Amino acid sequence: MAEASTRITARMRQDVADIRALVMHPMETGNRRDAKNQLVPLHFIQRVQVTHNGRIVLDAQWSQAIARDPFLGIRVRGAKPGDKVALAWVDNRGARESVETVVAA
Amino acid sequence: MKRRLLLQGGSAAFVLAAPALRLAFAQPSALPSALSAADWNKAGFEAKTAAEAIRQLGAGTPASSKDILIEIQDVIENGARTRIEVTSRIPDTRALSIVTDRNPYPLAATFTFGEGTEPYVSTLIKVAESGTVRVIVNAGGRLYATSRDVKTTIGGCG
Numbered sequence: 001m002a003e004a005s006t007r008i009t010a011r012m013r014q015d016v017a018d019i020r021a022l023v024m025h026p027m028e029t030g031n032r033r034d035a036k037n038q039l040v041p042l043h044f045i046q047r048v049q050v051t052h053n054g055r056i057v058l059d060a061q062w063s064q065a066i067a068r069d070p071f072l073g074i075r076v077r078g079a080k081p082g083d084k085v086a087l088a089w090v091d092n093r094g095a096r097e098s099v100e101t102v103v104a105a
Numbered sequence: 106m107k108r109r110l111l112l113q114g115g116s117a118a119f120v121l122a123a124p125a126l127r128l129a130f131a132q133p134s135a136l137p138s139a140l141s142a143a144d145w146n147k148a149g150f151e152a153k154t155a156a157e158a159i160r161q162l163g164a165g166t167p168a169s170s171k172d173i174l175i176e177i178q179d180v181i182e183n184g185a186r187t188r189i190e191v192t193s194r195i196p197d198t199r200a201l202s203i204v205t206d207r208n209p210y211p212l213a214a215t216f217t218f219g220e221g222t223e224p225y226v227s228t229l230i231k232v233a234e235s236g237t238v239r240v241i242v243n244a245g246g247r248l249y250a251t252s253r254d255v256k257t258t259i260g261g262c263g
Contacts, residue, residue: 058219060217
């Protein structure tokens with residue numbers, strides 16, 4: 001995918017996994033005009049899911065009001081180093097991406 | 106087999122897209138199931154007033170609560186990229202929504218927490234102009250709300 005890429009980290013902080021993700025995505029509102037004064041079409045991530053060892057820990061619905069190159073931080077109890085954490089998203093054009101990481105100590 | 110499930114459950118457009126195939130064939134154990142944009146609160150996100158957006162959350166009128174903490178700048182430096190951190194101290198918090206009254210479409214996002222996930226989220230939002238930012242929490246099927254008034258110097262919905 002040319003326009004998007006996703007990074008995720010998960011690290012233990014005491015007994016909670018601190019999960020942070022950054023997605024490179026334009027998150028266009030549909031109101032912005034380009035250099036030729038043409039409206040740039042609405043283009044944004046609509047759904048995001050985070051799993052911990054395959055279990056859904058966050059299910060999000062987003063609008064175009066999430067900032068360009070979205071950041072997401074959540075905290076999950078009951079995780080331990082080595083556990084698998086994954087994130088997937090889909091945007092309003094049907095583009096999607098998923099990434100996986102392991103929880104660091 | 107995974108692919109077949111996708112074909113049955115998702116729209117053909119998603120399945121035929123190359124990234125969808127990559128999702129389907131990547132290690133299935135820990136990956137989220139195929140996401141569908143169908144599970145998206147269209148009426149809520151297309152609402153043009155905060156009141157209508159909140160009505161479209163579908164759980165009645167929120168009660169005011171002091172147990173929802175919103176961390177956001179009082180004077181926002183960059184409306185295109187405004188950090189917001191929300192923590193709910195309300196027991197049995199299942200979901201929270203961010204509603205920015207003066208944005209063209211006030212409902213910014215809804216986050217639904219799985220069991221074991223702290224009722225906390227950190228993200229970056231767009232704030233078009235000075236006004237009220239609300240957080241609506243669904244706890245035990247009832248809504249609770251807290252709001253913060255913010256000022257913007259440079260708006261964020263251009």
